[in-house]
Structures are given as C-alpha cells and as structure tokens.
Amino acid sequence: MTDQPILDFLGSQLSGQSDEPLYRRLEHAMKQAVASSHIKRGAVIPSERALSEALGISRVTVRKAIDGLVSDGLLDRRQGAKTVVSSRFEKSLATMTSFSEDMRSRGLEPGCVWISRETSRPSPAEMMALGISGSEKVVRLRRLRTADGTPIAIEIATLPARFVPDPQEVKESLYEYLEATGALPVRALQRMQSKPATEEERMLLATTGDISLLVMERRCFLADGQIVEFTQTKYRGDVYDFVIELMR
DSSP, X not given: OOSHHHHHHHHHHHOSOOSSXXXXXXXXXXXXXXXXXXXXXXXXXXXXXHHHHHHTOOHHHHHHHHHHHHHHTSEEEETTXXXXXXXXXXXXXSSOOOHHHHHHHTTOOEEEXXXXXXXXXXXXXXXXXXXXXXXXXXXXXXXXXXXXXXXEEEEEEEEETTTOSOGGGOOSOHHHHHHHXXXXXXEEXXXXXXXXXXXXXXXXXXXXXXXXXXXXXXXXXXXXXXEEEEEEEEEETTTEEEEOOOOO
C-alpha cells in the first residue's frame, strides 16, 4: 500500500500560514489523519525520511512531532524502526477530564450510544455516594462510549435531578451540559478496580471471549462542596491503559 494518500493529506493540513510551531502543526495533522481514518489504528506510519521529503520539513522537526505523539500514546515505536498508530488508549489519572476531552486530545472522534436515560429514586449506594436522602430524585444516564466508532467503555452517570431537570437535554458530552448550566465539577475522588465482563457487557463492547474491565468510580464536587456526579465507567481492559505520573 502506498503512503502517498497519507502524505497528501498531511501536506494539505500543513498548508497555509500559522504562528504555531511546525512540529505542533504536524502533531495536529497526524491526529487528524487518525481521526479521519486516513491512517488506521495499528497501521505503520510513513518513515521519518518519507515525511521529511514529502512535506519539505526537517527530519528533526518530524522526529520531535513523532516523539510528542509517542508520549501522548497515539503512536508506538516498534522494532525494525517502524512506528505504528497505537491500538490502545491511555487515560491519565492526574487530571479530571471527560471521555470526550480525552478522545479529542488524541485526534479521535468521541461517540455516544444511549442505552437509557431515566429519573428515579436513588439506590442506597447512590444515596451514600451523592450524599442525598431517599426522598430526592436522581437522573441516571447509561451509555456506550466510542472512539472513531470503536466501543471503548460503558458509562453509568448518576446525578441529583436538581442538576439535570430533563435528562433528554444531555447530548454526547455530560460535561459540556454541566458547563453550560454552571454545574461543572472542579475536583473528584476516584477509585479503580478490575472485574470480569458479563455477557451483556461483552455484547455491548463488541468483544469475544472472556475479558477484564477496568472499572473507574468517580465522585465529582462543585467548588462549594456539593456532590454533582457519581459515575461508574467500565473500560475495555484489552484496549485501555491508565497512566499516572509520580514525582519525588
């Protein structure tokens, strides 16, 4: 397979004037190439030499852009001087970001398939997690999250109904809705565990055989201490890595 269509796409993305450093522009162009499926996940990208010659930029600039994308988890370096588009996704535990923000930062298109949206009384576990009484109603949002159409996670978000009067108003990004209504959380407590997927979860995530899920539970707080969200997200363990930076 020729690299020319990929090189042509990258060249078109780099055309025009910009004050942004050239290596950053190339990083963005590569992310766009993956997001638009010009480069498939798991595919080998053109060599540094091919990119340099076709795009008319130095190999130092190309290497700096590739180094950045490797650090971001979008690319993997393999033996034999090959660099491929990663088939795994990374999630940093050091920052509070939404699924949509995570995917867009990697040049991927986040998606949402709604499973259910309901308003009901809270369960005992939800009452404890949200710090509410049994008389207060909650909104429960259950959906399948995708990246470039690939099922990645099952997410169940529960919020006090006062923050989401009409669950039908929430579209693909819950955090975009909360930001628009002035209820975007500013901090969160998270815990993570591993569990085997059920038959229903394997079906939703389009996997075969036994797989483990990385289950992230998150309680999110407003600046005044109110708990606005309790979310359980079940990530596919075969494609998702969690990363945290430690310093001493």
